[in-house]
Amino acid sequence: MEINENSGCNSDGGLNTLIYQEDLEDNEQYLSHPNSNQNRQQDNKLTDNHLTIDDTEHIENEMNKLQDTYKTAIETMKGAKKQLDSEMSRQTLTNWELQHQTKRQDKNVAQIDQLTQSIASMKSRLPMINDGCRHCPPGWFSINSVCYFFAFSNFAGSRTWQKAREYCQMHGGDLVVIDSKDKENSTINVLLTNNANSASTDGFWIGLRYFPEEESWKWLDGTALVEGYWNDGEPNDSSGDREPCAAVYPRENFFEAWSSVGCGLKKKLICEKAPTSIN
Incomplete structure (x- = not known):
């Protein structure tokens, strides 16, 4: 009986052992299930955190590259601005110069004009020096190595063309022969200069008739007139009973300074x- 009871107890104990093991397995499964979900969640979080860190590092690298590019661009711009400022400074200096x-140059041109006028004025008053000293009588002008007498004053008086020629002879x-533009210009300049303070517009006989x-x-030497400096409407060859001769007038436009007048x-x-020469 004791043996049977022990056997029974053993049987119950084996069954209980099997039930206990099943419960343990169930519990392990139960316990292991939430743990598995939590592990997976933690793994997912770790994975998410790992991707975020990679993205951050990538962004930081890109930002660093952009910052380097920006710094390079700033330095390049500063260099270009410095060069531009230098060029502008040189350009300003060039403009000032x-x-x-x-x-x-303007001052020099003005001085040259003044000197030219002074030289021309002195030349008209200096005697000719060629093969000894030459000079013009008192009251005569020396212009281009020729002596000229202008009857400005009343001392010489006014005369007919023929009487004027006799006075010169x-x-x-003899009466002046104006056969070039330069000679015409010089003659008019003397007339204008010496009549500046006078209201006189009288004409002066020249050696042309x-x-x-022969029309x-x-x-005076018989040479035909080639170029004349006549006023508008001149020469008036028709003078009625008066034979026309030429007279020059003090006009600023020396190209229109002649008129035909009855001799x-x-x-x-x-x-x-x-x-004349001085020995």
Whole structure:
């Protein structure tokens, strides 16, 4: 009986052992199930955290690259601005120098004009020096190595063309022959300069007259007129009973300074002659 009871107890104990093991397995499964979910969640979080860190590092790398590029661009821009400022400074200096040189040039041109006028004025008063000293008589002008007498004052008076020529011949010359533009210009300049303070617009006889039979104007030596400096409407070859002769007037436009006048009228005169030598 005791043996049977022990056996029974053993049987119950084996069954209980099996039930206990099953419960343990169930419990382990139960316990292991939430743990597995939690582990997976933690793994997912770790995975998420790992991706975020990678992204952050990538962004930081890109930001560093951008910052380096920005710094390089800033340095390049600073260099370009510095070079531009330097070029602008040089350009400003160049502009200042150009203005300075322009002022100097304008001043030099003015001085040259003044000197040219002074030289021309002195030349008209200096005697000719060639093969000894030559000079013009008192009251005569020396222009381009020729002596000229302008009858400005009333001392010489006004005369007819023929009487004016005789007066010039009496003083070793003749009425002036104006056969070039330069000579015309010089003559008018003297007339304008010496009549500046006078309201006189009287004409001055020159050595030119009209020959009706030949229908031409000729100089004293018989040379035909090539270029004249007549006023508008001149020459008036038709003077009625008066034979026309030429007179020059103090007009600023020396290209229109001549007029045809009756030779019998009285005008002032201009004589010319060669300078005399001083031994």
